Amino acid sequence: MHITSFFLAIGLASALDNGLARTPQLGWDTWNSFGCSLNATVILETAQKITSLGFKDLGYNYVVMDDCWSAGRNSSGYLVPNSQKFPNGIKDLADKIHNMGLKIGIYSSAGTMTCARYAGSLGYEEKDASLWASWGIDYLKYDNCYNQGEEGTPKLSYDRYDAMGKALNSTGRPILYSLCNWGVDGPWNFAPTIGNSWRMSGDLFNTWDRQDVNCPCAELEGLNCKTPGYHCSVLNVLGKAVYIPSKAYAGAWNDLDMLQVGNGGLTDDEAIAHFSLWAALKSPLLMTNVMTKIDAPTLSILQNTAVLAVSQDPEGSSAVRVWRYNVDGGDIQMFSGSLSGGDQVVLLLNGGSTAREMNATLTEIFWMDGVSGTASQVQSSWDVYDLWADRMSNSTADAIIQGDGKRPINMTAMGGAEKVYAQTPLPTTKALMGSKVGSVKAAGTVKAFVQPHGVAMLRLREVKSNDEL
Numbered sequence: 001m002h003i004t005s006f007f008l009a010i011g012l013a014s015a016l017d018n019g020l021a022r023t024p025q026l027g028w029d030t031w032n033s034f035g036c037s038l039n040a041t042v043i044l045e046t047a048q049k050i051t052s053l054g055f056k057d058l059g060y061n062y063v064v065m066d067d068c069w070s071a072g073r074n075s076s077g078y079l080v081p082n083s084q085k086f087p088n089g090i091k092d093l094a095d096k097i098h099n100m101g102l103k104i105g106i107y108s109s110a111g112t113m114t115c116a117r118y119a120g121s122l123g124y125e126e127k128d129a130s131l132w133a134s135w136g137i138d139y140l141k142y143d144n145c146y147n148q149g150e151e152g153t154p155k156l157s158y159d160r161y162d163a164m165g166k167a168l169n170s171t172g173r174p175i176l177y178s179l180c181n182w183g184v185d186g187p188w189n190f191a192p193t194i195g196n197s198w199r200m201s202g203d204l205f206n207t208w209d210r211q212d213v214n215c216p217c218a219e220l221e222g223l224n225c226k227t228p229g230y231h232c233s234v235l236n237v238l239g240k241a242v243y244i245p246s247k248a249y250a251g252a253w254n255d256l257d258m259l260q261v262g263n264g265g266l267t268d269d270e271a272i273a274h275f276s277l278w279a280a281l282k283s284p285l286l287m288t289n290v291m292t293k294i295d296a297p298t299l300s301i302l303q304n305t306a307v308l309a310v311s312q313d314p315e316g317s318s319a320v321r322v323w324r325y326n327v328d329g330g331d332i333q334m335f336s337g338s339l340s341g342g343d344q345v346v347l348l349l350n351g352g353s354t355a356r357e358m359n360a361t362l363t364e365i366f367w368m369d370g371v372s373g374t375a376s377q378v379q380s381s382w383d384v385y386d387l388w389a390d391r392m393s394n395s396t397a398d399a400i401i402q403g404d405g406k407r408p409i410n411m412t413a414m415g416g417a418e419k420v421y422a423q424t425p426l427p428t429t430k431a432l433m434g435s436k437v438g439s440v441k442a443a444g445t446v447k448a449f450v451q452p453h454g455v456a457m458l459r460l461r462e463v464k465s466n467d468e469l
C-alpha cells in the first residue's frame with residue numbers, strides 16, 4: 001500500500017461532506033487584474049471568453065467575484081450589491097453565468113470588514129449565507145481581514161471560519177467553501193472538516209523569487225507565520241507549501257493562491273514552472289489574467305491539458321519535494337507524486353540562472369513509498385512522458401484567440417472534463433500525456449534538460465511487458 005493512499009483513506013473519512021472540490025477547483029477570479037474595478041460587464045465578458053476560448057471545456061468552471069462587490073448592509077442587516085457595478089443585481093448575474101454552464105463565486109471576510117473595507121460577515125454568517133444561496137452562489141472565498149483579533153490559536157480561527165461553514169451548510173445549497181486565512185493558525189490542521197480549501201501563505205505576487213518586506217515569512221517559518229503579508233514570490237510560497245503536502249486530499253486542498261500566469265512579471269519558463277508546481281501540489285487553479293486580452297503563450301500554458309490532468313487526477317495526492325540541492329550557484333529541487341493507476345509525476349525544478357541537465361533516480365522518485373515501494377517500483381521499468389512536449393504552438397493559440405482556431409481536444413464531446421481526467425489509466429494521447437521521451441530501466445535514472453527558472457514535468461508509467469524496452 002502506498003503511504004499516499006493511506007493518507008487519502010484517512011482524509012476521506014473527515015473531509016467536509018458537501019461533495020465539492022473532489023479535485024482542486026478550477027476557475028477565474030477578478031482580484032489580481034481588476035481589484036475594486038470589477039462589475040457585471042467585466043465578469044460576463046470574461047465568462048464569455050472562458051467559454052469561447054475553450055477554458056470551460058477543459059474544466060475551468062468557477063467565475064469568482066472578489067472584494068468590492070457590495071455597498072454595505074441595509075437596515076435589515078442584509079448585504080446590498082453596489083448598484084453601479086451590478087445594476088441588475090447579483091441574482092441576475094448568477095443566472096447569466098449559470099446559463100453559460102458556469103458557476104459563480106462571491107467573496108467576504110471573517111471579520112467586521114473585508115480587506116478593502118466593505119462590510120464583512122463576522123456575526124452575519126447566517127444572513128449572508130442565506131442571501132448568497134438565494135442568489136444562486138456556488139462558491140465563497142472567505143478572507144481574514146478585520147477579524148477583531150479572533151485568531152492566535154487554532155480554536156479561535158476554527159470557530160470563526162466554522163460559523164460560516166455551518167451557515168453555508170444550513171442553506172442546503174452546495175457552496176464550495178474556500179478559506180483565505182493566509183495560513184494563520186495552521187488551517188491545514190483545523191480546516192479540512194469545515195472547508196474545501198485553505199490558503200496556506202500570504203498573497204502570491206507575480207514575481208519568481210523577489211524578496212519583499214511585505215512577505216516576511218519564509219520556508220519553515222511559514223508553518224507558524226504570524227504575519228503572512230503579501231507580495232510573496234512563487235518560490236517563497238512553494239518553500240512554505242513543501243512542509244504540508246500530506247495535508248491535502250480530495251475535498252480539502254492547500255491553496256497556494258491564485259495563478260499569476262499572464263499577468264506580466266514572470267518569464268515564460270517561470271510561468272510554466274509556477275503552473276506545473278501548483279498543479280502537482282494540488283492547489284486550486286484560479287486564473288486571474290485579463291481574458292479579453294489573453295496572449296498566445298498565456299493561453300497555451302493555462303490550456304496544457306496534460307498538466308491539468310495531473311491537477312485533476314482522481315487520486316488527489318500532492319507531489320512532495322524529495323530533495324533540494326545547491327549546485328553551481330543553482331537551487332535545484334525534485335518533486336514526486338503518485339497518480340491514479342500507478343503513474344507517477346516528477347518535476348525537476350531548476351532555480352538557477354543557467355540551463356542544465358538534471359536527473360532523479362527511481363529510488364529518489366519513489367522515496368515516499370518507503371521500503372516496500374522501493375522494492376517493487378524501483379525494480380520496474382518506466383516509460384517517461386514529457387507533459388510540456390506538446391504545448392500548443394503560438395500560432396494555434398493565436399488562431400483560437402482570433403476565434404477561428406481548432407483546439408487540440410474537445411472534452412465536452414468526450415463526456416466532460418471531469419470524466420476525461422478521471423480515466424484510469426489515462427489514455428496516452430498527446431493532449432493528456434504529452435509525448436513519450438524515453439524509458440528508464442529498473443534502478444535507473446531519469447534525466448531532463450531544464451531551462452533556468454524552469455521545470456521539466458514528467459509522467460512515468462510502468463512498463464508491464466519487458467519486451468517494450
Ligand SMILES: *[C@@H]1O[C@H](CO)[C@@H](O)[C@H](O)[C@H]1NC(C)=O
Pocket residue numbers: 034037038039041042084085
Ligand atoms: C466595468 O469595469 C471595467 C474594468 O474596470 C471598466 O473598463 C468599465 O468601464 C466598467 N463598466 C461599467 C459599465 O461600469
Ligand SMILES: *[C@@H]1O[C@H](CO)[C@@H](O)[C@H](O)[C@H]1NC(C)=O
Pocket residue numbers: 074075076077078079131
Ligand atoms: C434588505 O435586503 C434583503 C435581501 O435582499 C431584503 O429581503 C430586505 O427587504 C431588505 N431590507 C430593507 C429594509 O431594504
Ligand SMILES: *[C@@H]1O[C@H](CO)[C@@H](O)[C@H](O)[C@H]1NC(C)=O
Pocket residue numbers: 017018019168169170171172173174175
Ligand atoms: C451539510 O452537512 C451534512 C453533514 O456533514 C452533509 O451531509 C450535507 O451534504 C451538507 N449539505 C450541504 C448543502 O453542504
Ligand SMILES: *[C@@H]1O[C@H](CO)[C@@H](O)[C@H](O)[C@H]1NC(C)=O
Pocket residue numbers: 327357358359445
Ligand atoms: C545528476 O545530477 C547531479 C547534480 O547535478 C550530478 O552531480 C550527477 O553527476 C548527475 N548524475 C547523472 C547520472 O547524470
Ligand SMILES: *[C@@H]1O[C@H](CO)[C@@H](O)[C@H](O)[C@H]1NC(C)=O
Pocket residue numbers: 268296297391392393394
Ligand atoms: C510562444 O511565444 C513565447 C513568447 O514569445 C515563447 O516564449 C514560447 O516559447 C512560444 N511557444 C512556443 C510553443 O513556441
Ligand SMILES: *[C@@H]1O[C@H](CO)[C@@H](O)[C@H](O)[C@H]1NC(C)=O
Pocket residue numbers: 407410411412413
Ligand atoms: C465540442 O463538442 C461539443 C459536443 O459534441 C460541441 O457542441 C462543440 O461545438 C465542440 N466544440 C468545438 C470547439 O468543436
